[in-house]
Amino acid sequence: MAKEIVVSGIRPTGFLHLGNYFGAMRNYVRMQEEYECYFFVADWHSLTTHPDTKELRNSVLRVLAENIAAGLDPEKVCLYAQSDVPEIAELFLLLNMLAYKGELEKTTTFKDKVRLQPDNVNAGLLTYPVLMSADILIHRAKYVPVGKDQEQHLEMARNFAQRFNHRYGELFPEPQAFNFGNQLLKVPSLDGAGKMSKSENQYATLYLADDDDLIRKKVMKAKTDSGPTEPNSSMPDYIQNLFQLMSLVSEDSTTQKFREDFDKPSIRYGDMKKQLAEDMVKFIAPIREKANAIRQDESFLSKLMKEGAERSRESASKTIELTRKAIGLKYF
Ligand code: TYM
Numbered sequence: 001m002a003k004e005i006v007v008s009g010i011r012p013t014g015f016l017h018l019g020n021y022f023g024a025m026r027n028y029v030r031m032q033e034e035y036e037c038y039f040f041v042a043d044w045h046s047l048t049t050h051p052d053t054k055e056l057r058n059s060v061l062r063v064l065a066e067n068i069a070a071g072l073d074p075e076k077v078c079l080y081a082q083s084d085v086p087e088i089a090e091l092f093l094l095l096n097m098l099a100y101k102g103e104l105e106k107t108t109t110f111k112d113k114v115r116l117q118p119d120n121v122n123a124g125l126l127t128y129p130v131l132m133s134a135d136i137l138i139h140r141a142k143y144v145p146v147g148k149d150q151e152q153h154l155e156m157a158r159n160f161a162q163r164f165n166h167r168y169g170e171l172f173p174e175p176q177a178f179n180f181g182n183q184l185l186k187v188p189s190l191d192g193a194g195k196m197s198k199s200e201n202q203y204a205t206l207y208l209a210d211d212d213d214l215i216r217k218k219v220m221k222a223k224t225d226s227g228p229t230e231p232n233s234s235m236p237d238y239i240q241n242l243f244q245l246m247s248l249v250s251e252d253s254t255t256q257k258f259r260e261d262f263d264k265p266s267i268r269y270g271d272m273k274k275q276l277a278e279d280m281v282k283f284i285a286p287i288r289e290k291a292n293a294i295r296q297d298e299s300f301l302s303k304l305m306k307e308g309a310e311r312s313r314e315s316a317s318k319t320i321e322l323t324r325k326a327i328g329l330k331y332f
Pocket of ligand 1: 007008009010011012018019020021022023024042045131132133135136144145146147148149150185186187188195196197
């Protein structure tokens with residue numbers, strides 16, 4: 001039986017962090033055995049925020065190296081850069097006719113960007129969810145492993161797929177956001193406000209490239225208070241965040257012990273953060289070292305991207321052929 005199809009992408013806009021790992025990459029690694037997987041670096045999407053493109057090549061190779069270091073096997077999954085698959089741009093153009101200005105303007109990520117970069121509200125930002133839908137639908141994917149922040153984009157991809165199918169005939173499955181057996185994840189930042197992110201609040205985000213001392217420093221600076229004074233007190237958000245981070249990287253028994261200490265209450269946040277810092281170092285250091293080694297091997301990464309682009313285009317060109325036919329764009 002043919003394997004079900006999975007697509008996901010990451011923008012090359014900075015160092016990858018724990019949010020990227022637990023929201024997306026960990027699922028990629030788990031899915032690679034059972035699904036036909038297409039994972040790509042979303043370089044076109046990154047242009048919407050006008051990065052310094054002299055850094056682009058380095059960033060793209062780094063994202064690939066970090067994904068392989070996290071456990072992706074390039075023999076099992078198709079890895080490529082979005083811009084190497086021009087069929088995505090054609091599908092993007094066609095889907096744009098089914099996307100309405102009003103709904104695009106209402107997208108949360110668009111509104112965030114308008115707030116963050118008021119002098120650069122370009123059309124690419126507005127149509128960002130349409131390009132993302134093209135990324136997914138080009139392989140007619142069923143599942144899309146992503147973090148919670150991408151949920152609305154997936155809902156829009158389903159709407160565009162539905163509209164296409166309704167207008168031109170059944171072609172696209174409606175893609176679902178995916179996290180193994182769980183709700184979509186939002187990995188919180190260390191300052192108690194918002195989520196870990198590639199560009200905002202760098203000191204509150206743990207990057208997969210951070211060295212051991214920096215990891216320790218960041219964790220030790222995380223927001224706490226003088227601790228609960230009554231048994232079974234309610235837990236402030238920023239302490240809940242620390243427990244959430246601990247549950248991702250520490251032994252269950254460790255997290256459990258600190259939870260009991262909180263309830264008694266006999267917790268010492270300094271001890272908890274020291275433990276969390278050491279467990280973070282243990283988790284991040286091997287990925288960082290492996291990624292550094294893989295990143296050195298430019299010819300391996302270039303070859304991999306060329307092969308990935310070819311495989312991706314094979315699948316994409318079949319979809320484009322069917323899309324043109326469905327619409328009636330076929331004259332010879
Ligand atoms: P990007 O590059 O911002 O993030 C890559 C992946 O990491 C997840 N993520 C998080 N998950 C949990 N907690 C966090 N703090 C956190 N921060 C980031 C994101 O949800 C994402 O899964 N628009 C996408 C890239 C993209 C894409 C696609 C994804 C372009 N086309 C098609 C899937 C399918 C983005 O900007 O992700």
